Amino acid sequence: MYYEHYSRGGIGMNSERMIRRFKKVSKLQVFWPLVVLLLVLLSNVFSDPGFFRIQIRDGHLFGSIIDILKNGSPLMIISIGMTLVIATGGIDISVGSTVAIAGAVAASLINGNMAFGIVILIAIAVSMGLGVWNGLLVSKIGIQPVVATLILMVAGRGIAQLITNGQIITVYYDPFFFLGSGYFLGLPFAIFLVLLVLVIALFLVKKTAFGLFLQSTGVNSSSSRLSGVNVKGVIFFVYVFCAVCAGIAGLIISSNVKCADSNNAGLFIELDAILSVALGGNSLQGGKFNISGSLIGALIIQSLTTTIYSMGVSPNITFVVKSIVVVIICMVQSDALRSSIKGAISKRREREVS
Amino acid sequence: MKKYSTVIITLVLFLILYAAGGMMFSGFFAPQVFLNLLIDNSFLIVTAVGMTFVLIIGGIDLSVGAVIAFSCMLLSYLVENMHMNWVLAVAVVLLSGCLFGFGMGCMIHYLKVEPFIATLGGMYLARGLCSVISEESISITNKALTDISQYQIKLPGSNYINVNVVIAMVVFAIAIFIAHYTRFGRSAYAIGGSETSAKLMGINVGKVKILIYTMNGLCSAIAGIIFTLYTLSGFPLRAIGFEMDAIASAVIGGTLITGGVGLVAGTLIGVSIYGVIQTIITFQGTLNSWWTRIAIAFLLCVFIVLQRVLVIRREKTKSSSKFLGNIVRRTSA
Numbered sequence: 001m002y003y004e005h006y007s008r009g010g011i012g013m014n015s016e017r018m019i020r021r022f023k024k025v026s027k028l029q030v031f032w033p034l035v036v037l038l039l040v041l042l043s044n045v046f047s048d049p050g051f052f053r054i055q056i057r058d059g060h061l062f063g064s065i066i067d068i069l070k071n072g073s074p075l076m077i078i079s080i081g082m083t084l085v086i087a088t089g090g091i092d093i094s095v096g097s098t099v100a101i102a103g104a105v106a107a108s109l110i111n112g113n114m115a116f117g118i119v120i121l122i123a124i125a126v127s128m129g130l131g132v133w134n135g136l137l138v139s140k141i142g143i144q145p146v147v148a149t150l151i152l153m154v155a156g157r158g159i160a161q162l163i164t165n166g167q168i169i170t171v172y173y174d175p176f177f178f179l180g181s182g183y184f185l186g187l188p189f190a191i192f193l194v195l196l197v198l199v200i201a202l203f204l205v206k207k208t209a210f211g212l213f214l215q216s217t218g219v220n221s222s223s224s225r226l227s228g229v230n231v232k233g234v235i236f237f238v239y240v241f242c243a244v245c246a247g248i249a250g251l252i253i254s255s256n257v258k259c260a261d262s263n264n265a266g267l268f269i270e271l272d273a274i275l276s277v278a279l280g281g282n283s284l285q286g287g288k289f290n291i292s293g294s295l296i297g298a299l300i301i302q303s304l305t306t307t308i309y310s311m312g313v314s315p316n317i318t319f320v321v322k323s324i325v326v327v328i329i330c331m332v333q334s335d336a337l338r339s340s341i342k343g344a345i346s347k348r349r350e351r352e353v354s
Numbered sequence: 355m356k357k358y359s360t361v362i363i364t365l366v367l368f369l370i371l372y373a374a375g376g377m378m379f380s381g382f383f384a385p386q387v388f389l390n391l392l393i394d395n396s397f398l399i400v401t402a403v404g405m406t407f408v409l410i411i412g413g414i415d416l417s418v419g420a421v422i423a424f425s426c427m428l429l430s431y432l433v434e435n436m437h438m439n440w441v442l443a444v445a446v447v448l449l450s451g452c453l454f455g456f457g458m459g460c461m462i463h464y465l466k467v468e469p470f471i472a473t474l475g476g477m478y479l480a481r482g483l484c485s486v487i488s489e490e491s492i493s494i495t496n497k498a499l500t501d502i503s504q505y506q507i508k509l510p511g512s513n514y515i516n517v518n519v520v521i522a523m524v525v526f527a528i529a530i531f532i533a534h535y536t537r538f539g540r541s542a543y544a545i546g547g548s549e550t551s552a553k554l555m556g557i558n559v560g561k562v563k564i565l566i567y568t569m570n571g572l573c574s575a576i577a578g579i580i581f582t583l584y585t586l587s588g589f590p591l592r593a594i595g596f597e598m599d600a601i602a603s604a605v606i607g608g609t610l611i612t613g614g615v616g617l618v619a620g621t622l623i624g625v626s627i628y629g630v631i632q633t634i635i636t637f638q639g640t641l642n643s644w645w646t647r648i649a650i651a652f653l654l655c656v657f658i659v660l661q662r663v664l665v666i667r668r669e670k671t672k673s674s675s676k677f678l679g680n681i682v683r684r685t686s687a
Contacts, residue, residue: 141662146611152651153598154598155648159648267594271474274474319479322475327461
C-alpha cells in the first residue's frame with residue numbers, strides 16, 4: 001500500500017490527498033448548489049465590476065449582495081418550510097395563497113387601531129389555521145398533497161379578496177415597513193427573520209428526533225408507521241410549519257410593497273420555492289433532505305433574477321432563464337444521464353486501452 | 355356500473371346546479387344559456403380533455419396555461435406583424451404546441467425528471483417566450499380570423515353556437531375514440547394503473563408517455579387558437595392559472611390524480627359544472643368573479659373527499675372479505 005505511491009510515479013502524495021479530499025467534499029449535497037451559486041454571482045462581475053463591493057451607508061451595510069439577501073428573504077423562508085413538506089414526499093402549492101391571505105389580514109387589521117404585535121400574531125395564527133386545513137386533508141383524510149393544497153391554492157386568492165373587499169389596501173403604519181425594509185445591527189431585518197426560522201427548523205431537525213422521523217416518513221411511510229413513528233403527526237406538522245413560513249414571508253412581502261395586493265402577492269412563489277428545494281439537491285420524492293441546500297437554491301434563484309435585471313434584459317426573460325436552469329439542473333441531477341455519460345466515457349477508455 | 359359511479363355523481367351534481375340556477379333566475383333554462391356555456395368554455399373543454407389523458411397516465415402538466423398564452427401570442431404575431439396566411443400560421447402554432455409537449459415528454463421519460471418539475475420548466479419557458487414575442491397585447495384585425503370568430507352556426511329556435519364549440523366537440527369526440535376504442539388508450543390506462551406492470555406486459559411505456567404529453571401540447575395549442583378567436587388578441591399575461599382549472603375539471607369529472615382512472619366524458623361534465631357556476635354568478639350580478647374560484651375550490655374539496663371516502667370503503671370491504679374468505683377456507687379445509 002505504501003509502495004503504490006512510488007510505483008505510480010508522476011502524481012505526488014500531496015495532490016492525491018487533495019484529489020481524495022475534493023471527491024469527498026464534492027459528494028456533499030450542498031457542494032454543487034454552492035458551485036452554481038458562485039457561478040451565477042461571478043457572472044455578475046462582467047456587467048457590474050463593483051458587484052461584490054459592500055459599503056456602509058446610512059448606518060447599515062449596502063451592496064448588491066445585501067440586496068440579494070434582503071429580497072430573497074421571503075423565498076428563503078418559504079423554501080425552508082417547503083423542504084420539510086417535500087421531505088415527506090408531499091408538496092404544498094398553496095403557499096402563494098397563504099402569502100396573499102397573511103398580507104391581507106395584516107393590512108386590514110393594521111389600519112384598525114389594533115396593537116402591532118397583536119396584528120402580527122393574528123396573521124401568523126391565520127396562516128397556522130390554513131396549515132392545519134392542509135395538514136388535516138393530507139394526513140387525516142389521506143388526500144394526495146397536490147390535490148389537497150390545490151384546493152387552497154384555487155380558493156386562497158378569492159378568500160384574500162374577500163378579506164380586503166376586492167381592494168388593494170395600502171398600509172400607512174411605519175413600524176410595519178421595518179419587517180421588510182428595516183435594518184438591524186447593520187443588516188436587513190428580513191435576514192434575521194430568515195435566521196430565526198432557520199434556527200428553529202435546524203433545531204427541530206437536528207436536535208430532536210423529529211428530523212429522523214421526517215426522513216423515515218419520506219423514505220417509506222408504511223414501514224415508518226409499522227415501526228411506531230407517528231406518521232400522521234409528522235405529516236400534519238410539516239404542513240402547519242410550511243404555512244407559518246408562508247405567513248411570515250407574506251408579512252415581509254406586503255411590508256416591502258407597503259400594501260396588500262391579493263392578486264399579485266406571492267404569485268408563482270410556490271413554483272420558485274419548489275425549484276429552490278430541487279436546486280438544493282433534494283429529491284422531490286422525499287426522504288433525505290438538506291435545508292441548507294434549499295436556502296442556497298433560493299439564493300440561486302434570487303441571484304438569477306438580480307443578474308438578469310442588472311444586465312438590462314427585460315424581466316420577463318427571467319422566465320426563460322429559469323426554465324433553462326430547470327432543464328440543466330434536472331439533467332445534472334438526473335441519474336439516468338449521469339450513468340449514460342459514465343458509460344460512454346468508460347466505453348471510450350476500453351477502446352483506448354484495447 | 356361501478357366504473358361510472360363517480361361520473362354519475364358528477365352528472366347528478368351538474369343537474370342539481372342547473373336546476374338550482376333555473377329556480378333562482380328566470381330565463382336560466384333558455385337553451386341559449388346552455389349553449390353560451392359551451393361557447394365561453396370551449397377552450398377549457400379542449401385543455402381539460404388533454405389534461406385528462408396526462409392525469410390518467412399518472413402525470414401532471416402545469417404548462418398548459420402558458421402554452422395557451424404562447425399559442426395566442428404566436429398566432430396574433432404571425433398573422434398581424436408578419437402577415438402570414440392564417441392557415442399556415444395555425445399550422446405553425448399547432449406544431450409549436452406539439453414541440454412543447456414532445457420536449458417535456460422526452461425530459462420526463464428519458465431524463466427521468468419529475469413531471470411536476472419538467473412541466474414547470476415548460477411553463478416558465480412558454481411564459482418567457484410569450485413576453486419575448488411581445489410585451490404588449492397584439493390585436494387581431496385580420497379579416498379571415500375576425501370573420502371566423504364572429505361566424506354563428508344557426509340552430510333551430512334562433513339559437514347559435516360558433517366555430518369554437520365545433521372544434522371543442524370534434525376534439526372531445528376524437529378523445530373518446532382514442533381513450534376507449536384504441537390500443538393506445540388502453541395502454542394509457544394500464545400505465546396509469548401500474549407502470550411496472552405495463553412495462554412487463556410489453557407496452558412501450560416511453561412511446562405512450564411521450565405521445566400523451568405531445569397530444570396535451572397539441573390540445574393546449576388548439577385551446578390557444580380557440581382562445582385567440584374568442585378574444586381576437588394576444589396578451590402575455592393571459593391564461594394564468596388555467597392548468598388548475600383544467601385539473602379541477604378533470605378531478606371533479608372523476609379522474610384520479612394518482613392515475614389509471616378517468617373518463618373523458620366525466621371531464622366534459624366537470625367543465626360544464628365550472629361553466630354553470632360561472633353562469634349562476636354572472637346572473638347573480640352582485641357577486642364578484644372570484645367567488646367562482648371559491649365555489650370551484652369548495653366543489654373540488656367535496657369531490658376529492660368523496661373519492662377518498664369511497665376508496666377507503668372499497669379497501670375496507672376488500673380486506674374484510676379477504677379476511678372472511680380466509681377464515682372460511684381454513685375452517686372448511
